[in-house]
Amino acid sequence: xxxxxxxxxxxxxxxxxxxxxxxxxxxxxxxxxxxxxxxxxxxxxxxxxxxxxxxxxxxxxxxxxxxxxxxxxxxxxxxxxxxxxxxxxxxxxxxxxxxxxxxxxxxxxxxxxxxxxxxxxxxxxxxxxxxxxxxxxxxxxxxxxxxxxxxxxxxxxxxxxxxxxxxxxxxxxxxxxxx
Amino acid sequence: xxxxxxxxxxxxxxxxxxxxxxxxxxxxxxxxxxxxxxxxxxxxxxxxxxxxxxxxxxxxxxxxxxxxxxxxxxxxxxxxxxxxxxxxxxxxxxxxxxxxxxxxxxxxxxxxxxxxxxxxxxxxxxxxxxxxxxxxxxxxxxxxxxxxxxxxxxxxxxxxxxxxxxxxxxxxxxxxxxxxxxxxxxxxxxxxxxxxxxxxxxxxxxxxxxxxxxxxxxxxxxxxxxxxxxxxxxxxxxxxxxxxxxxxxxxxxxxxxxxxxxxxxxxxxxxxxxxxxxxxxxxxxxxxxxxxxxxxxxxxxxxxxxxx
Amino acid sequence: xxxxxxxxxxxxxxxxxxxxxxxxxxxxxxxxxxxxxxxxxxxxxxxxxxxxxxxxxxxxxxxxxxxxxxxxxxxxxxxxxxxxxxxxxxxxxxxxxxxxxxxxxxxxxxxxxxxxxxxxxxxxxxxxxxxxxxxxxxxxxxxxxxxxxxxxxxxxxxxxxxxxxxxxxxxxxxxxxxxxxxxxxxxxxxxxxxxxxxxxxxxxxxxxxxxxxxxxxxxxxxxxxxxxxxxxxxxxxxxxxxxxxxxxxxxxxxxxxxxxxxxxxxxxxxxxxxxxxxxxxxxxxxxxxxxxxxxxxxxxxxxxxxxxxxxxxxxxxxxxxxxxxxxxxxxxxxxxxxxxxxxxxxxxxxxxxxxxxxxxxxxxxxxxxxxxxxxxxxxxxxxxxxxxxxxxxxxxxxxxxxxxxxxxxxxxxxxxxxxxxxxxxxxx
Ligand code: NA
Ligand code: NA
Numbered sequence: 001x002x003x004x005x006x007x008x009x010x011x012x013x014x015x016x017x018x019x020x021x022x023x024x025x026x027x028x029x030x031x032x033x034x035x036x037x038x039x040x041x042x043x044x045x046x047x048x049x050x051x052x053x054x055x056x057x058x059x060x061x062x063x064x065x066x067x068x069x070x071x072x073x074x075x076x077x078x079x080x081x082x083x084x085x086x087x088x089x090x091x092x093x094x095x096x097x098x099x100x101x102x103x104x105x106x107x108x109x110x111x112x113x114x115x116x117x118x119x120x121x122x123x124x125x126x127x128x129x130x131x132x133x134x135x136x137x138x139x140x141x142x143x144x145x146x147x148x149x150x151x152x153x154x155x156x157x158x159x160x161x162x163x164x165x166x167x168x169x170x171x172x173x174x175x176x177x178x179x
Numbered sequence: 180x181x182x183x184x185x186x187x188x189x190x191x192x193x194x195x196x197x198x199x200x201x202x203x204x205x206x207x208x209x210x211x212x213x214x215x216x217x218x219x220x221x222x223x224x225x226x227x228x229x230x231x232x233x234x235x236x237x238x239x240x241x242x243x244x245x246x247x248x249x250x251x252x253x254x255x256x257x258x259x260x261x262x263x264x265x266x267x268x269x270x271x272x273x274x275x276x277x278x279x280x281x282x283x284x285x286x287x288x289x290x291x292x293x294x295x296x297x298x299x300x301x302x303x304x305x306x307x308x309x310x311x312x313x314x315x316x317x318x319x320x321x322x323x324x325x326x327x328x329x330x331x332x333x334x335x336x337x338x339x340x341x342x343x344x345x346x347x348x349x350x351x352x353x354x355x356x357x358x359x360x361x362x363x364x365x366x367x368x369x370x371x372x373x374x375x376x377x378x379x380x381x382x383x384x385x386x387x388x389x390x391x392x393x394x395x396x397x398x399x400x401x402x403x404x405x406x407x408x409x410x411x412x413x414x415x416x417x418x419x420x421x422x423x424x425x426x427x428x429x430x431x432x433x434x435x436x437x438x439x440x441x442x443x444x445x446x447x448x449x450x451x452x453x454x455x456x457x458x459x460x461x462x463x464x465x466x467x468x469x470x471x472x473x474x475x476x477x478x479x480x481x482x483x484x485x486x487x
Numbered sequence: 488x489x490x491x492x493x494x495x496x497x498x499x500x501x502x503x504x505x506x507x508x509x510x511x512x513x514x515x516x517x518x519x520x521x522x523x524x525x526x527x528x529x530x531x532x533x534x535x536x537x538x539x540x541x542x543x544x545x546x547x548x549x550x551x552x553x554x555x556x557x558x559x560x561x562x563x564x565x566x567x568x569x570x571x572x573x574x575x576x577x578x579x580x581x582x583x584x585x586x587x588x589x590x591x592x593x594x595x596x597x598x599x600x601x602x603x604x605x606x607x608x609x610x611x612x613x614x615x616x617x618x619x620x621x622x623x624x625x626x627x628x629x630x631x632x633x634x635x636x637x638x639x640x641x642x643x644x645x646x647x648x649x650x651x652x653x654x655x656x657x658x659x660x661x662x663x664x665x666x667x668x669x670x671x672x673x674x675x676x677x678x679x680x681x682x683x684x685x686x687x688x689x690x691x692x693x694x695x696x697x698x699x700x701x702x703x704x705x706x707x708x709x710x711x712x713x714x715x716x717x718x719x720x721x722x723x724x725x726x727x728x729x730x731x732x733x734x735x736x737x738x739x740x741x742x743x744x745x746x747x748x749x750x751x752x753x754x755x756x757x758x759x760x761x762x763x764x765x766x767x768x769x770x771x772x773x774x775x776x777x778x779x780x781x782x783x784x785x786x787x788x789x790x791x792x793x794x795x796x797x798x799x800x801x802x803x804x805x806x807x808x809x810x811x812x813x814x815x816x817x818x819x820x821x822x823x824x825x826x827x828x829x830x831x832x833x834x835x836x837x838x839x840x841x842x843x844x845x846x847x848x849x850x851x852x853x854x855x856x857x858x859x860x861x862x863x864x865x866x867x868x869x870x871x872x873x874x875x876x877x878x879x880x881x882x883x884x885x886x887x888x889x890x891x892x893x894x895x896x897x898x899x900x901x902x903x904x905x906x907x908x909x910x911x912x913x914x915x
Contacts, residue, residue: 017765018758021548024541025734025757032728041343046327046538053544054535057772060765061504063758070502070766071820073863077500092501099505102512106528113525114232117250121344124329151528183783221648223782229533238521238783346538349725352651355914356720 002171006066006164013063013157020056024049047121051147058154065096065161090169096162104155107148115145180403181215182208182411185230186243190220194371194429197243197391200298200422204241204393207414212407216241231394235291240399241415243422245300246328248392252286253470254477255392260463261334262456263481264388267302271423274390278484282477291397295412296419298391299426301365305386306378309360311443313382314451315339315458324350324362329470330463331363334386337462338455354378365389367426370433375442383446384455393419489514502766503823507773511780530776535768538727539652542641544764545730549636549737550592551760556741556748558708559601562587563609565705567691568698575678576688577610578623579671585627586667587705589634590712591737595858598628599866603873613691614682618884621874625866625881626888627670629855634663635716636733639851641726642771642822647833650843652726653719654915655851658844658906662852662899669895670888677887707740720913767822774826787831794835801839805900808832809853813893816857820865824854844915848906852899856892859885 031045064070077088119142126142129135140146184204188197198220205216224230224239227247234242235251249256257263264270273279274297283294305312307321318340325331327344335342345353353359354377362374363386369375393415400408438444447455468475489510496506512527562584570579581602588598603624610620632639635656644652674681695701714736719729741748781787798804815824829850836846858866861882871881899905 014755014758014762017761018754021544021757021761021764024544025548025731028541028545028728028731029735032724032731035343036723043327043329043332043344046344046346049541050536050538053541053768054532056544056761057535057765057768060762061769063762064766065502067762069762070504071770071823071865072500072502073497073818073820074500076498088499091499092496092505095496095499095501095509096505099509099512102516102524103508103528103531106512106515106524106526109523109525110528110532113236114529120250120329121327148528148532151532217785219782223787224779225533232529236521236523238526345725348648349539352653352719353725356653356723358723358725 002164002168006168009160009164010063010066013059013066013161016059017056017063020052020059023052024056027052042125044122044125047119051119051150054147054150055153058150058157061154062157062161065158065165068165086169090166093162093166093169097159097166100155100157100159100162102155103158104152107151107155110151111145111148115143115148117144118142119144119147180213181217182241182399183217183219183224183239184241184243185219185224185233185239187222187227187230188220190218192425194425195220196298196300196367196422196426196429199425200243200391200393200418203421204414204418207417208410211410211414214403214407214411231290231292234394234396237396237399239396241295241393241395243298243391243393243418245389245391246326248286248390248394251290251292254282254285254289254474255390256330256467256471257477257481258390259330259387260467260478260481261386261459262452263460263485266385267299267388267423267427269485270299270388270390273481273484276484278481281480285477286392286394287397292394293397293400294392294394295415296393298393298419298422300389300391301367301426301430302385303363303365303387303389304369305361305363305382305384306369306374306380306442307361308354308357308377308379311380311382311445312384313445313447314454321361322359324353324359330467333463333466334459335363337459339458350374351377363387365426365430366433366437367429370437371429375433375437375440379442381437381442381444383444384452386455386459391419391422393422488517502769503820504766504769504773507770507777511773511776514780526779527776530779531772533779534772534775537645539641539645539725540768540771542652542727542730543638543767544761545727545734546592546636546638546641547594547764548757548760549730549733550594550597551756551763552734552737552741552748553591553708553711554597554601555752555756556737556745558591558741558745559588559605561701561704561745562708563602563606564695564701565709567695568701568705571688571692573675575671575674575681577606577613577615577691578674578678578681580691581606581610581620581623582627582630582667582670582674585624585630586634586663587709588628589631589663590636591708592631592636594638595628595631595855595866596869598631599625599869600873602628603870607874609691613688614684616681616884617874618876618880619681621870621876622881622884622888623670623674624873625859625864625870626885626892627667628866629858629892630663630666632855633659633666633848633852635659635712636730637851638767639821639825639854640847642825643829643847643851644726646826646829647843647847649837650847651915653716654844654910655847656716656719656726657910657913657915658848659851660909661905662848662895665899665905666852666892666895669891673887673891707744711736711740770820770823771826774823778827778830790831791835795838801841802901804835804839805841805849808836808849809896809900812850812853813856813860816854817860818863819857820863821854821857824857825850842903842907844910845903845906849896849900852896856889856896859889859892861885 027049035041123142127139130139186197189195190198192199192202201218208216227244230242231247233239287293315338318338322341322343323335324345325342332342343359493510515524566580566584607620611617640655715729715733718724
């Protein structure tokens with residue numbers, strides 16, 4: 001049950017991360033080709049891949065937490081007895097859980113205070129699209145809010161990932177992985 | 180109390196307008212009051228957009244910014260309409276007169292930031308590496324680096340050239356490698372960053388007069404005693420003036436140095452400038468009216484101030 | 488309190504990024520105004536909100552696609568044909584394959600695992616001790632991020648103003664090759680002691696049926712750095728876009744020419760590249776958020792003032808920098824160390840008259856040596872994971888290589904031309 005949850009969540013995070021990576025690659029490549037051959041570039045060609053990367057990082061850190069792939073300082077814990085190592089790992093899971101919650105909360109506060117600001121490269125395009133298709137919500141994509149939301153989502157996913165790891169460590173003796 | 184003063188220019192006062200303004204502000208305020216001023220030059224606390232956000236939150240108290248002001252007070256964009264001011268002295272009299280006061284009042288309501296004084300980033304000109312540009316038809320097909328700001332994209336498009344948004348940090352590289360043919364900036368910025376070594380031709384188009392805004396978090400300002408407020412306001416006015424003076428000095432110095440270092444400098448005739456204006460201004464105004472919505476009245480207010 | 492949490496987190500083996508974010512987050516929750524909980528998110532967002540930063544995931548993606556395209560054994564075959572018959576031939580192949588691999592990948596870890604997996608068994612067959620082969624793989628993979636393309640170079644150029652990515656890319660070529668030569672000289676001189684007896688390296692050379700084909704197979708990957716750096720210098724693309732072109736090149740090479748990329752693997756390659764980038768980028772974002780707080784309290788200024796007031800010789804300063812980064816490299820991951828220290832040290836170096844490109848390469852070289860020094864050396868871990876020889880023997884074997892690398896570091900530090908020659912010649 002726990003293992004299945006772990007598998008599904010990992011797959012979901014991996015899917016999000018891969019999608020963002022593909023989007024970044026495609027937009028940066030096509031935009032530079034367009035500029036070179038047509039002399040024109042998309043006004044959003046810089047900003048959108050950057051925001052995709054922010055989302056990608058958030059999926060990526062959740063996935064890396066599931067797979068214990070983060071860069072950490074394991075010099076001292078490597079010398080501990082397995083029992084103590086497990087306790088240290090549990091504390092780290094808890095710390096990660098708190099980081100996720102703090103990040104999500106902080107992100108919400110950020111959106112509340114600054115989410116309405118224009119995302120300068122996107123605002124004109126998104127307002128244009130919003131008028132063209134008569135859908136007001138598209139215009140909000142021209143503001144920072146939806147992109148800052150990456151931090152809220154990322155914090156949530158990180159907390160979830162840390163929680164699953166914590167449970168797995170509590171109920172099943174996970175092997176300690178060193179990347 | 181401590182005033183944190185942030186800006187993105189270098190600290191060195193002889194070659195940096197905001198650096199000079201900040202130094203003068205610090206000396207005057209510290210000399211005439213018990214306030215302490217800590218300077219954060221060279222974007223050490225963040226870029227202009229971030230500085231202005233930090234000022235709104237009261238993390239920093241005073242910041243001096245140029246383009247970023249229009250992010251929190253959209254009406255400020257009217258100052259960037261191409262070929263609005265015939266030269267810098269015209270801009271000074273408009274900004275230091277009733278129009279400048281009204282705009283400052285409006286921006287205070289919009290952003291919570293009080294404009295204490297106007298400085299200047301400079302008058303922007305085109306440079307390029309391909310050919311001497313005397314009139315808009317010479318711009319045809321050239322790729323110009325622009326700031327990633329729609330107004331500049333519209334302007335360069337209207338002039339028949341290809342606007343290419345490139346982040347500031349990549350500009351020297353983009354010019355050196357020919358990613359873009361040219362760029363547009365005030366002479367002081369071009370010379371101060373050695374961009375002239377990468378460019379052959381300078382056209383004194385003077386297309387945009389770029390303003391510096393010296394602003395203070397109004398909540399903080401109101402928390403000061405009346406006497407301190409007077410000191411801060413006076414110091415800011417002096418700082419803005421010093422900033423303009425250093426900017427003018429750097430531009431004059433840069434212009435003669437660039438000419439002697441082999442950049443061809445062309446000053447368009449009144450007729451040629453008229454051709455530039457006729458292409459650039461209507462296109463930008465049309466875009467800006469739509470962009471500003473209710474704030475579009477500031478276009479007309481500025482026009483009225485210029486006419487009077 | 489926050490400092491305590493930071494240290495506790497690090498000691499317990501928490502991810503570096505999370506230790507920083509946790510201490511910063513708790514500080515911002517409880518510190519009085521003007522501090523505010525929102526600042527954490529604002530600064531993390533700011534730390535990630537940068538177009539040039541995209542070069543990092545894109546170059547990692549390019550490396551992963553290359554890895555999946557069966558390119559490693561082509562590079563090794565190419566190197567065997569070129570240097571395999573020389574004295575200590577297979578050891579030289581290990582080193583020079585890393586030089587070629589360096590042109591494809593921006594990270595040393597990718598190099599260690601790719602070459603180590605294929606080549607450690609090969610060297611063992613020819614009579615080299617397994618722990619020596621693993622140590623050599625780790626030591627030579629340090630060349631990877633010094634020869635372009637290079638992720639540390641991109642990060643360095645992002646942290647300071649006034650150095651360009653192409654100049655640093657070109658500046659790394661000389662030191663990278665110098666390091667390969669120094670390592671080669673060392674193994675050629677000591678081969679008798681490393682591998683007593685009569686075993687030779689001929690077998691690997693003779694096992695390659697078509698020598699000319701092997702050279703041809705290595706030619707296309709060799710063109711990648713030329714293509715990447717060339718397209719930047721010619722102004723076709725910015726460094727960030729060049730990274731996207733590198734991915735395109737890798738896809739065409741592996742997918743259409745070699746036809747070894749399994750297209751079904753692509754989704755996995757994309758998500759793993761994003762994951763591995765995220766691990767680096769979140770550290771960058773966390774450190775940049777932490778740096779903001781330090782700057783806000785003028786701590787870097789104080790350090791700078793102290794250095795400027797107490798050190799007036801450039802030589803002393805550079806020696807101090809080398810020792811500092813070597814010590815820091817023992818314990819800290821290179822990129823985190825760079826993000827914290829470079830914004831302070833780079834301006835001092837420039838004001839002392841050190842060429843910015845030269846200083847950048849010194850720092851990067853210095854920190855890359857940290858990849859093979861215990862206790863925290865990522866390449867060491869990866870080499871151990873691949874070769875399974877145990878940390879102790881590996882560390883013993885790595886020591887001479889470490890000394891060779893420090894020697895090269897001194898050469899490039901005090902003979903600046905070794906770094907600046909190529910960028911100067913090409914007009915940077
Ligand atoms: Na490389
Ligand atoms: Na190390």
